[in-house]
Amino acid sequence: MASSGRGLICLLICLLLVACQPAPVVEGITLQVQQVLTGRDLEVAGVAGQPEITERVRLEGIDVPDLAQQPWGRAARDWLQQVLGNQSVLLESDIEPRDDSGQRLAYLWQNGELVNERLVAEGYALAVPHPPNHKYDQRLARAQDRARVMGLGIWNTRNPWRG
Secondary structure (H helix, E strand, C coil), X not given: CHHHHHHHHHHHHXXXXXXXXXXXXXXXXXXXXXXXXXXXEEEEECHHHCCCCEEEEEECCEECCCCCCCCHHHHHHHHHHHHXXXXXXXXXXXXXXXXXXXXXXXXXXXXXXXXXHHHHHXXXXXXXXXXXXXXXXXXXXXXXXXXXXHCCHHHCCCCCCCC
């Protein structure tokens, strides 16, 4: 009984230490979602402080099925549209803020939550590192491990994504 009490105390101390970790400092720009194009591509408005200027953004650190890959491509897009709507979001860049074609790469934050991570955790996306960008690779990998174990979305054994 005494050893299980010590184990419980150790667990509580560990939980307390984790809970006391500072929230990540997120720096970026806040823009308005104009349109969700795919499960990882969207258009935002308000670039350079001009509401009429839009820009295409690709979510960093993830990959999603193409729209033609049924049902998962459309499911990822629909989920992202439902979550984001036409709301304001914070775009956070990593080491390389744009891909080779000049498209903005970003981690997307909404109400303090990392949307890229939620897509992976819900089973709509894969965690795919894109070096040198790596800021949230571990978070995304953990979210993917949980989704896979739970059989969510693309990890559903009855209807898996065959990418």
